[in-house]
Amino acid sequence: MRYGMAIDTLKCVGCGDCVVACQTENNVPFGYCRDWITETIDGTYPKVELEFRSERCNHCENSPCVRCCPTGASHIVEGGIVVVTADKCIGCSACIESCPYDARYTHPLGHVDKCTFCHHVRDYKQTTACSAVCPTSCIYFGDLDNPKSEVSMVLKNRKFKDLAPEAGTKPQIFYLI
Amino acid sequence: MKEVLFASGRNIPNVDPQLHAWHWPIPVYLFLGGLAAGLLFFASYYTIMGKEKEMPAATKWAPFFVPITLVVGLGALFYDLTNKLFFWRLYTTIRIESPMSWGAWALMIITPLSFLWIASYLKEIFPNWSWKYDFLEKIMDWVTKNRKVMAWILLPMSIILGIYTGILLSAFNARPLWNNSILGPLFLVSGLSTAAALIVWLSKDAHEKHLFTKIDLVLIATELFILTHMFMGFQAGTSVQQEAAFLLNGGEFTVVFWVFVVILGLVFPAILEISELIGYKVPVAVPAMLVIIGGLVFRFVMVEAGQITRYLY
Numbered sequence: 001m002r003y004g005m006a007i008d009t010l011k012c013v014g015c016g017d018c019v020v021a022c023q024t025e026n027n028v029p030f031g032y033c034r035d036w037i038t039e040t041i042d043g044t045y046p047k048v049e050l051e052f053r054s055e056r057c058n059h060c061e062n063s064p065c066v067r068c069c070p071t072g073a074s075h076i077v078e079g080g081i082v083v084v085t086a087d088k089c090i091g092c093s094a095c096i097e098s099c100p101y102d103a104r105y106t107h108p109l110g111h112v113d114k115c116t117f118c119h120h121v122r123d124y125k126q127t128t129a130c131s132a133v134c135p136t137s138c139i140y141f142g143d144l145d146n147p148k149s150e151v152s153m154v155l156k157n158r159k160f161k162d163l164a165p166e167a168g169t170k171p172q173i174f175y176l177i
Numbered sequence: 178m179k180e181v182l183f184a185s186g187r188n189i190p191n192v193d194p195q196l197h198a199w200h201w202p203i204p205v206y207l208f209l210g211g212l213a214a215g216l217l218f219f220a221s222y223y224t225i226m227g228k229e230k231e232m233p234a235a236t237k238w239a240p241f242f243v244p245i246t247l248v249v250g251l252g253a254l255f256y257d258l259t260n261k262l263f264f265w266r267l268y269t270t271i272r273i274e275s276p277m278s279w280g281a282w283a284l285m286i287i288t289p290l291s292f293l294w295i296a297s298y299l300k301e302i303f304p305n306w307s308w309k310y311d312f313l314e315k316i317m318d319w320v321t322k323n324r325k326v327m328a329w330i331l332l333p334m335s336i337i338l339g340i341y342t343g344i345l346l347s348a349f350n351a352r353p354l355w356n357n358s359i360l361g362p363l364f365l366v367s368g369l370s371t372a373a374a375l376i377v378w379l380s381k382d383a384h385e386k387h388l389f390t391k392i393d394l395v396l397i398a399t400e401l402f403i404l405t406h407m408f409m410g411f412q413a414g415t416s417v418q419q420e421a422a423f424l425l426n427g428g429e430f431t432v433v434f435w436v437f438v439v440i441l442g443l444v445f446p447a448i449l450e451i452s453e454l455i456g457y458k459v460p461v462a463v464p465a466m467l468v469i470i471g472g473l474v475f476r477f478v479m480v481e482a483g484q485i486t487r488y489l490y
Contacts, residue, residue, distance in 0.1 A: 016185030036187040041180040070277035071266040091259030093198040100351035105189040110260035164488040
């Protein structure tokens with residue numbers, strides 16, 4: 001089992017619904033976020049390309065944050081999801097420094113916080129808050145190891161890229177292009 | 178033209194718009210840790226060689242700085258933690274892959290030993306002091322007798338501590354400026370060099386002063402050599418690494434790096450030390466102080482500049 005996401009940059013309109021849904025579902029403190037929208041404008045008029053991406057923790061297979069955590073607070077649970085145990089975290093910020101995606105932040109309570117792929121609902125829901133609310137249904141979440149899952153199917157049929165592959169972290173979020 | 182902007186959601190203090198999760202305590206600690214590692218290395222090395230009498234500053238006086246630097250450094254580290262009350266979690270696990278875990282355990286061994294090292298000299302320094310309690314007297318005698326054993330433990334531990342201050346940074350593959358394998362040796366050499374400079378400053382013995390001036394010169398030369406190698410590696414590296422090197426060679430840290438670290442912290446003190454060895458009269462505090470300040474500035478530059486370098490955005 002290997003959870004991952006495919007996000008369709010051709011369908012995403014950058015509305016930010018995923019951001020608000022995540023903040024609501026996960027009680028993210030005001031002014032912080034676990035996911036965000038990046039808008040990339042490439043080229044000069046009249047040849048301009050616009051791309052919206054909903055970004056979050058990439059739940060890397062070779063996760064530098066887990067490697068450098070001195071207490072084991074950052075760890076990988078079933079399905080390859082990287083999570084942080086708040087009462088094991090000492091707040092040294094090593095994982096924040098080690099993340100090429102800057103996906104982590106220090107929670108006002110002191111520990112480090114990040115996307116969990118909505119791990120807390122996994123027992124009864126095979127979805128995440130961001131993918132459930134997306135009005136254009138551009139976020140596909142599921143098991144990458146299962147060839148019949150929606151995310152595997154869409155990755156089989158479409159071109160995709162991942163972010164900063166040169167950092168060597170093997171991200172598990174793919175952007176359909 | 179390529180423009181990247183956050184359309185929604187990103188407003189994370191200390192991460193946006195520029196990552197700045199590590200503040201002044203980290204470079205201060207890296208400097209003090211490196212200095213302590215260097216002082217302990219020389220103290221234990223010359224104790225193992227049986228040269229305590231010839232090297233009084235290195236084996237007896239300079240180690241008095243070690244507990245102070247370690248306590249101040251660890252205090253700075255503790256201050257930088259955001260979840261302070263959980264610091265003890267460091268000692269509930271050993272994580273081989275995490276340099277910070279290595280460092281925490283190394284300090285757990287080194288800090289008490291550095292206090293015992295001082296205790297082993299107290300009887301020699303204050304022979305007439307009455308220790309009042311019998312058990313204190315016994316402890317003093319015991320540590321004095323076992324100083325060589327402590328030296329054998331401290332010699333490898335001090336090298337681990339010195340290297341770890343660099344590896345701590347180089348383990349982060351997200352920050353191209355830090356992510357090079359030579360940073361560990363570079364920080365070790367820099368720490369040893371600041372320690373040698375402090376010993377030269379403290380020493381009253383002409384022979385010892387002479388020897389440590391020579392040691393410091395070799396270390397400064399090694400450091401310049403490693404720095405050159407680091408930049409060669411960056412120039413031959415990927416575009417993000419070239420950008421990282423540009424921060425120090427033309428970017429915003431150029432002046433502070435080349436003036437305070439390379440010229441005033443390495444080259445100029447080296448010239449002063451050479452002229453001292455030739456026979457000119459040079460106030461010994463000047464090159465020593467320059468090397469020490471250069472070491473501190475070097476840590477600040479590396480920590481601050483490293484946090485700007487990144488792969489995305």
